[in-house]
Amino acid sequence: MAANNRRMSGKKGAQVGSGGQRRRGLEGKGPTPPAEMRKGHKKNRVANAKAKQAVRRPTVRGRGGKGTSELVVGRNPVLEALREGVPASTLYVQQFIDNDERVREALQVAAERGGINLMEAPRPELDRMTNGLNHQGLVLQVPPYEYAHPEDLASAAYDDGVDPLIVALDGVTDPRNLGAVVRSVSAFGGHGVVVPERRAAGMTAGAWKTSAGAAARTPVARATNLTRALEAYKKAGITVVGLAADGESEVGELPALDGPVVIVVGSEGKGLSRLVGETCDHRVRIPMPGGAESLNAGVAAGIVLYEAARRRS
Template sequence: MAAGRRPGAGNSKKKGPSVGTGGHGRRRLEGKGPTPKAEDRPYHKAHKMKKAAERRNAARPKGAADRGPAKTHNRRGPGKTEDLVTGRNSVLESLRSGIPAKTLFIATRMEVDDRIRETLKLCAEANVPVLEATKPELDRLTEDAVHQGVVLQVPPYEYEDADDLLESVMGQWQDRAQGEDGRPPLVVALDGITDPRNLGAIIRSVSAFAGDAVILPERRSTGVTATAWKTSAGAAARVPVGKATNLNRAVEKAKANGYFVVGLDGGGDVDLPGLKLATEPLLVVVGSEGKGLSRLITENCDQIVSIPIDSAMESLNASMAVGITLYEIARRRAG
């Protein structure tokens, strides 16, 4: 026997395909090809998000920019007339703040903890209906947001007309005949504030310092969403919010009705402690932290007011600036 040969080995080759080749010619295996992308697999979450984005884009008016996938579940798209608060902590905090809830959806057979118990108790006290739903149903309702088995449905906020609201506040002051309760009107208008948490904090400051109302522009502005409601800690139930189709025109009309308009800006000509207009009917306008006040609003202000701070490198966000300003106005009015 030749060296190196195992017993029984021969030189003849076995006909047909060998093990592991997958076959040859017509008998070869085709294979499944490369693995599809996540967004092309119907069972994958990325595929569901892609389809949801396509539905939103198809419903957009022609020429509108593609904003891509939505990043928040507190939104109002086609067919979405309510805001949604999701997650055990967020739902509980919203109910504690007195948010005007419409319905609580809770997953079937979910594990109940102290947060769920308090949530159910608050819903019972506020007569909020509680409905059970399966996890897939909650996934579809929230468009696959993280909900932890709890979803709170909030009806849309009912805004007042900005011009009517400003006129009403002024009329109420005039009817009081400037007697002992003759505190002049104090309204805050927001120029380009897009963060609902800033809006909620501003509404809370307006309530804390005896303000009368908040005015928002129709476009390029956040609204009173569930997030704003929660941040306001219930103040949104006490402070009316109006919407203006054109904020600049609303400012002009306010001036014609007797308001003095002051804008908050870092480069103002008056420091806040020297605001002599504090005891007059005031419309305080604040812009976004990044862009500040728009040019037309700036031109229509009676004064541009700055809050003195120690460092030129620092800045205050909109809600903090409004809180400080309203405190100073309230202090001067009380003195």
């Protein structure tokens, strides 16, 4: 009778050969996700409502131009952008996402940085936002970059009581080159970078990452017409120096680097455009005894900026 009572009690004991399920159940599952990501939490419901409204609004994936925002998609790109401090407004996370290490770190970094909205959205909405790109459940929205005016760069230098040292890029279309130039300008005490509004790289997430944080300290100005912007600099007493393979003299022979100067760097393939080249007060070359035909914009600008900084010190 006692045996029958045990069988009818309905109590379950430890099963033989359970495969360690009970032991695995006691193992940690990582840090607690933010309130916005916990189902049933009030903040989660509010975030979901905001996400539905946000993803219905059209989002432009541009090159950092005025009035446009950029989307960084994919787990590795999003995590790298967050690590490098790329400005971001919203991190979209797919509902029921496989919460791997990259997702957890992205959420943690976004929460630690502050000012980044965490929103959960269904996969179809993320597919629509990214035009079907392989977002892997993570989408980071980068707000439009606020460009300075070319005159602001010179004014800031004069306000500090020093001669302006500015780099202008002519036809440079690779954002990584722009980021490298911004980094060099910051390293050698320059006052900013000028880029044309059209057919040129803008301050995208890629440029931010390459600048290694220098973009937060060094302004980038956008000129509607680069030639007119250079002419305005000349009228203000600033010497315009263009880098060209057929320059009349070498960089080290140019005394103008001691004073107010704008260094104009062209694209690696075409160099300076005709109108920009004709606007320059001087055209100089970088000696390359190794026989290389050209240097990319980031390297060329760094060499000239070093020479200018050396003289000014």
